[in-house]
Amino acid sequence: MTPAYTRLADTHGLEPIDGFRPGPVTPLLAKGGALGPALGGNLVDGLAGVIARYAYGRFTYNVVFARIPESQPFVPRLQCERLGRLTDDTHYGFEVRNTRTWTESEALNARYRVTASPFQDLNWLRQLFAPTFVDWLAQSPPEDFSFELAYGSLLCSIEEDDPGEPGLVALWRASAAVADRIRAESAE
Amino acid sequence: MQINRTGYFLLGFFFVGGVIFTVLEFTVFPFPIFLGPIWIVVSVGLGIYALRQAGKGRHEQWLFRSGLRGKGTLVSARSGALINEQPLMTLELDVDVPGHAPRRVRRRLIISDFAAHLMQPGLVLPVYVNPRDPDDILVVW
Numbered sequence: 001m002t003p004a005y006t007r008l009a010d011t012h013g014l015e016p017i018d019g020f021r022p023g024p025v026t027p028l029l030a031k032g033g034a035l036g037p038a039l040g041g042n043l044v045d046g047l048a049g050v051i052a053r054y055a056y057g058r059f060t061y062n063v064v065f066a067r068i069p070e071s072q073p074f075v076p077r078l079q080c081e082r083l084g085r086l087t088d089d090t091h092y093g094f095e096v097r098n099t100r101t102w103t104e105s106e107a108l109n110a111r112y113r114v115t116a117s118p119f120q121d122l123n124w125l126r127q128l129f130a131p132t133f134v135d136w137l138a139q140s141p142p143e144d145f146s147f148e149l150a151y152g153s154l155l156c157s158i159e160e161d162d163p164g165e166p167g168l169v170a171l172w173r174a175s176a177a178v179a180d181r182i183r184a185e186s187a188e
Numbered sequence: 189m190q191i192n193r194t195g196y197f198l199l200g201f202f203f204v205g206g207v208i209f210t211v212l213e214f215t216v217f218p219f220p221i222f223l224g225p226i227w228i229v230v231s232v233g234l235g236i237y238a239l240r241q242a243g244k245g246r247h248e249q250w251l252f253r254s255g256l257r258g259k260g261t262l263v264s265a266r267s268g269a270l271i272n273e274q275p276l277m278t279l280e281l282d283v284d285v286p287g288h289a290p291r292r293v294r295r296r297l298i299i300s301d302f303a304a305h306l307m308q309p310g311l312v313l314p315v316y317v318n319p320r321d322p323d324d325i326l327v328v329w
Contacts, residue, residue, distance in 0.1 A: 030302045073259045073312045076329055077303070098274075098300050119252045119328045121314060151306045 001037045007165040008051070012172070014039035020050055022065055025153040027079065028087060031056045035063075043172070044180045051172055059087065060161040062168060064175035069152035070186040074124050078149040079115045080108070080137070085146060085159065105129055107138040112146070128185045141174035142167065154179055191238045199238070202231040251326040255316030258285030260327060263292065265307035275304045283325060285317045295327050303329055 001009075001016065008014060020038035024030035033056030043049025049066040077099065099115040102125055108114055116125060129137075144159040156175035160167055191199075209224030260281035267275040280294050299307065307329075318324035 024302065024305060027302055030305075073314055076313055098303075117328050119248070119314075119316070119326060121257070121328075151303075151311060 002053070002162070004162065004165045004168055005037045005039060005051075005053075008168045008172075009039050011165070012041065012169070014041035014051065016040075017050060017052075020052055022050075022153065026148045026150040026155040028054070028061070028063070028148060028155055028157060029065075029153075031059075031088065033057075033059070044176045044183070047179055047183065049172075049175065049179070051168060051175075054157070057089070061157045061159055062163060062171055063155055063157040064171055066154045066175070066179050067152055068149070068154050068179060068182050068186065071149060071154075071182050072152045074186055075116065075120060075128070075149060075182075076151055077115075077117050078120075078125075079146075080112045081115075081146045081148070082144055082159075083111060083113055085144075105134050107134050111138055124185070127188070128181065133181050136177065140177075142170045145171070145174055147175070147178050149182060154182065191242060195238065199231050199235050202227045203235075206231060248326050251316045251318060251324070254319070255326060256285045256288070256319055258283055258288075258315050258317055260284075260293070260313045260315040260325070262307060262309055262311040262313065264309060265304075267304055271298050274298050274300055277304055277307060279307065279327065281313070281315070281325075281327065283315055283317065283322075285315070285322070288317070288322055291322060293323060293325055295325065297327060297329065299329055 009016065017038040017040045020035050022029060024032065033054050035052040035054050038050050038052035040048060040050045043064070043066050047066055047068070049064050051062070051064045054061045054063045079099070098118065100118040100120065102114040102116055103109055104126065108129065142158050145156065147154065147156040156171065156178055158167065158171050163171070206224045206227030209227060211224070213220040213222070213224050260283045263280040263282055266278045268278065269276045275298070276296060277299050278294060278296050280292065282290060283293050284290050314328040316326040316328070
């Protein structure tokens with residue numbers, strides 16, 4: 001356990017989790033890295049979350065994982081990725097595209113690349129990305145924040161290797177806000 | 189699927205090249221090697237395939253815009269051949285659309301490698317159903 005994770009556990013009442021392995025359930029987790037140390041706790045009311053360090057190859061992230069299965073029927077796949085983020089070194093240029101880029105929000109476009117299934121219900125996306133949520137995403141999360149939702153699994157991440165306790169707290173809070181927004185929209 | 193500019197260029201290149209080779213083979217060359225006719229047959233075949241896929245793509249767009257929105261609960265998922273390193277999967281879904289009786293539908297889809305691992309029974313996916321043909325569905329994955 002790193003000092004930052006130890007302090008986060010102490011100040012936020014999170015419990016260490018040994019051997020946390022959710023499997024390759026989101027694009028980033030499918031890279032096959034190792035998770036640890038990991039702390040679990042209440043992310044938002046009634047929703048458990050896990051914050052962990054995630055590393056593969058030369059890449060290291062700090063991530064928050066949570067399950068929101070009620071989102072599946074509305075948005076199978078959604079990625080809101082920081083512009084310019086690289087998650088691997090092997091791009092041949094001939095990858096088959098099976099996502100569609102959503103570009104309706106200029107505020108989001110300035111900071112993120114938002115992609116979803118090619119036949120994603122656009123009205124649902126517009127409702128999810130309500131102006132208040134877009135403003136929040138554009139201004140409030142950590143600078144290197146991204147999130148991805150795949151078949152009910154939410155993974156929020158920052159790219160800083162060792163963000164310290166304040167950075168981890170900011171990630172946890174931003175992830176809670178994203179999870180809360182997705183849950184609220186899925187319940188409507 | 190939609191054919192892009194590179195695809196049009198390749199189809200045109202092989203068709204025109206095939207015609208030129210065919211003419212040369214039967215007029216200038218000492219004996220034909222049938223490279224030109226092969227290029228023509230391949231480019232025509234791929235052109236027909238591209239047109240069919242484009243039609244399928246237009247139909248999917250129509251279903252997306254005009255279909256009835258519902259939910260499909262995955263009952264079973266089997267993967268078969270790989271196409272472009274992506275598995276061709278057979279999905280069996282229980283489709284539930286407001287105003288229609290529930291029905292079980294089977295679809296074959298090329299699904300990305302990452303998503304294919306997650307196609308497990310119980311997964312709920314959005315679907316769009318043709319209002320005039322309840323067996324005609326678009327699965328959003």
